[in-house]
Amino acid sequence: MPPHLSADRPAAQPPRRGTVDALISQTRRLRGEVDAVRREAPGDEEDAQGRWQRALCTLALHQLNDLDAHLAELRDGPPEVPAPPPAPAAARTAPAAPRTGSLLSRVGSAEWNLLTDEASWSGELYQILGRDAAAPPLTLDELPSLVLDEDRPMLTAMVTDCLIDAKPIDGEFRVVRPDGTVRTVHMMGEPVLDPDGSTASMWAVLRDVSELRRSQRVVGETRESFQRERHVAQTEHRLAIELQESVVPPWRGSLRLPRTGPRALDVAAHYLPSSAGAPIGGNWYDALELPGGETLLSVGDLTGHGVSVTSGMAMLLGALRGMAVAGTRPGQLLSWLNQLIDTTVQPALGSAVCCRYLPATRTLSWAQAGHPAPLLYRDGTGRALTAPDGVLLGATSGAVYGQAEESLRVGDLLLLHTEGLIPRNAAAPHPGEAGGEAGTAAVQRLLGLAPRFGEARTAQDCVRMVVEEFGGAEREDDACVLVARVGS
Template sequence: MPSHLSEDRPAARPPGPGPVDTLLTRARRLKGDVDAARRGAPADGTDPEDRWQRALYDLTLHQLDDVGRYLAQLRDGPPGAGGPAPAGSSPSARTSLLSRVGSAEWNLLTDEATWSEELFRILGRDPGTAPLTLDELPSLVHEEDRPTLTGMVTDCLIDARPIDGEFRVVRPDGAVRTVHMMGEPVLGADGGTASMWAVLRDVSELRRCRRAVSESRASLRTARPAADPAGDRLATELRDAVRPVWRGSLRLPPAGPGALEVAALSLPASAAPGSGGDWYDAQHLPDGTVQLAVGDLTGQGIGVPSALAMLLGAVRALGTAGTAPGPLMACLNRLVDAAVHPVLGSALCLRYRPGSRSLVWAQAGHPAPLLFRDGTGRILDTPDGVLLGAAADPRFGEATTTLEAGDLLLLPTGGLLPGPSAAAGAHRLLALAPHLTRTTTAQDCVRAVAHELGEERREDDGCLLAARVTA
């Protein structure tokens, strides 16, 4: 998403039809390839692995279908502008698509709110009624998700941070829908926030598909111990052998100002603990910098620890060779893409220079680091990146920030935090900021997180790497 807007600088115009047509063609071809692969998959429903594969195919097709429709809408212009209906889609399909996407703007100076008709439909409200103000909006949100919405809006209005997260809304008829919200602040002439705009999308069907994937994966895990207990046991032993283990906190570099004190936490899945693909690593490099990395590989069985060993070896070797985080991610993506056992994975790599306390990092579809300072926490701005193995030659950007003595970094994997979305999980950790910033060591911080989350039920293994900047 671009940087925040100002009132006298309109948003950039969408790209011309040429690039959009090219993207649309690629999306349609990819959808056809996935559909062909799905038709070739077993469909009797008796094998847990077959059910898991078909659920993943269905999820992928659903998302590609939306991508194609959005690109067609972008090519043909706003509805009502006189353009033709998207090629290959019926009027009812376009209406269905638009009914899932609405927009809103809240003027902070006049306390006025403007909603599109589609947003009224998404939230189940009568278009003849007044749109809700920002103070009234949480009344529609599921009680468990209100802190998530409040945190996103506060970050947007106070820190001018873009909004990108999900929450559940309860419609007047009692139906619960999942909404994905993206927005930005609009700055006035004095540099203050004058209003906030947002695009809200009903992603309930997408989440239903993801739940089907998760449930089929859970049944696959349940079925496998009886089918191959020795193989799962071997996979677990291999994973534990390649993942670093240290007791207490680790200081990197061992001496000198500005060093990082590092500690790690690993929490197993509730239903079938064992051979998950979550990993972490901390390394003091020859040039005096410190490299931190975490990630997660999908799948089960012997192929996961095999890929994990390959990735960890590559991370350490490339770091020792001085490869920057962005190019390092690109190298990992090529390794995963060419692996014998196909996997997908997320990863996060940070390079820290103790002398200047500067931090450079890159990510591949992974939750962003959380930075805690002076009793508060925030999510670091995320550079470009996609899941490892999801594309042949993607671009991995880099982000930089400067740390201070006493700062605390948390690097969680996706399986650590149960919740409706990664954003909701991150805000749960951010809510611990007053307590975490009072801890004196990285190990104390890890214990605090384990105390808060250790008893919760989770579908996947989870890891956390904590790093505190010493004086």
Template sequence: MPSHLFADRSAQPHEPGSVDALISQTRRLRGDVDAVRRDTVVDDGDTQGRWQRALCDLAVHHLDDLGRHLGQLKEGMPPAPEPVAPPQATPSGAVPEPGSGPGERRTRVGTAEWNLLTDEVSWSDELFQIFGRSPGAGALPLDELGSTLFSEDQPLLTAWVTACLVDGRPIDGEFRVVRADGRVRTLHMRGEPVLDPDGCTASMWAVFRDLSELRRSQRAVRDSHDSLRLRREIAQTEHRLAVELQEAVLPPWRGSPRSPHGTAPTLDVAAHYLPSATRNLIGGDWYDSLELPGGRAMLTVGNLTGHGVTATSGMAMMLGALRGMAMAGIEPGPLMGWLNQLLETSAQPALGSAVCCAYDPARRVLSWAQAGHPAPLLFRAGAGRALRPPEGALLGATSGAAYGQAEEPVEPGDVLVLHTEGLTARGFDPGRADGTERLLALAPRFSAARSAQDCVRLVTGEFGEAEREDDACLLVARVGG
């Protein structure tokens, strides 16, 4: 029994310097062995040289493992492993090898030699572990080695062994074996024939290296790359569909210097869609201007939560319903109530905000309603203000919500600015002026503008596209004489 002093010293943590010294010695020894391997010149008839080269390869592999283990010792105790799910069977019924089993020392390299004259077979202890074979059962003869392989790999090994023994060709390839416990391992075999003085094949030696973990890692990386590529392709397809749907639904005159065809002649209207800084987040923002029966005109902007095809398809549904109800003569307040009910019954739950205005040129009155949306801004004689909003909750937030309607008299030369929240969002810069304040500060320049399109250019020049985290819509209407 060891003494108490020995036990106490064993319990002490290792000295970092001593482990570093062992790592340095291992590296130097590995370099020396590698130098011997490189300097070994192997001729066709040099059996001793080939054997020396193989032993050097084996020593390098063991030194690499030793260096890795010393590195783990230097890093300290690893964290407790996470529970591992039971292995799944392969199509052939074999169980993939997840690593060494409980209590089994991990091994990667083993050697074997088959004597063709005496039928003697010699396996290293490591090779028995790799094959999962008990040393008491004995090493496998060369003609039985193929029985452990996958059926599709057996002809390959047979061809290699035949070429090695008959033609003297070296073996250098991979195959898969199924151990007695059903686990699968991928092995790399490197072997050569050993010739007797008469030039006949007397034996064959081989070095086996277990590449199971390496190949599993490579498959995992390849599967991850394939998954990422598939996700990227899906994202690109969805983005393209969202853009095409948005372009098909929103009026084609966005950004045009001319008024849209059919707009009431007493209004000069221009609009613009501003993408987010990343340009790949296509949301559910909309804008629209529509001539109504009786000479009136509808102006609207709004947005739905979310991005991508779901948001743009929802936007298309909402905008289509809004256009239909406006053409049927439904006033902005009741119209918002119907939109709220539509969003509640939609198969894709979402929240939305919107503002809808109906302009009557005969009375020069703007009737409008809103649903949790920024109020329109009215600019007149070099000054601007936000209209006082009537009652209105977010669309889809409250069942049976009531929406009020307000009226605002307008005059020739007035400028109305409608926008979605993404335009004026301040983000994370508390020192920057509020977006609404920045819009109102453009009032003198709006008065000097000659058209609604000039006003749109002023706004886009002020807010740009690089500072926004979300996309936005802007609509400007200039009241004519």
């Protein structure tokens, strides 16, 4: 059907071809860039943000494809359709079907003559509505029979406003095709006026926007899913922080343990969080005065992140304190902790070092479970203590943990830390140092602080030096450091 000319306006002049060609080139270039972004979006269906990114890119591609086709039609001008010879409705034949899924198969036109009550549909409109091309086109009174019940009042109102008040039509409604499928149709139309200014007919373009609306719904759903998951993650992160701070509160300065008596330890500790936005892990440090004047020192790390790991760490630390107060020695204590983890519903792995200091003899008894050994600094030099046997907590049932003893002197300094203290990308030795595995390099960097520790007055000063040395690095995991200096 050739485009109509409204009697109250002149025909618009087509734009210059070169201008439209430039717009087509820009559209296709942008379409290629959007498609590249879509391919680079994460493909993991568990990733809500990735699903939202791909859905948004798909929606943009739908719109750019339609824009490209629209501009091509604008450049080439309206198709010349010869007026068909008069023929009975039964002899009506549809024009050649365009490519499936193309823009032309989704855009049709119609005109309803109000004086003769005749209707004229394009072949594309028959395809959109799933109608037999041999059937007569529906009149305006018959058209609502294709529309879903809840959308009929809107269509009726739009057509009435157009015919009575000469208002343009611009709205959407859903139609049910004969095969039962539901399609969303966007209708744009306007009245065609006769020389007297009266409405003679109504002309409209109908476009199948089902796929476009589906893409928009997917974008909305994935956006909501992403926002919900982000809200849950933020809530869990906040809960994990609150739980961790309630179990491992930050220390303000040094502690003296035991609080009374000679040969006490000057103890300080610090928690170093992971990089901004990373989940809270299961690291802990602890210093506790025990009955009889002994002191418990421990650091550890339960693998994983989030509220469940932080709550598991709280359970583990509570059990450790309780058994230590009951007099359990470090080796046996770790064996029972391993048994506790082995019987929990949530499988977990953890590392820990547990030390018990007896001030009367300045003796340190200690055990470790797959954890870096304590570092001992004396007379300006440092070394790692020789570790007794011990596997990760939760690694195997019935594990036995060895126990070692070390005689300390006045002024000795012990440093306990978790593995995340030095990030892997920052664990390489300084120039001139011997190479080795990342763990060895990390220990060497810590031992290199021995001369500075010798000049420090308190354990808190030593902790501050460690934080200054390693605290500014980007780390994937959180970490803890605990320093204890033997007093006179």
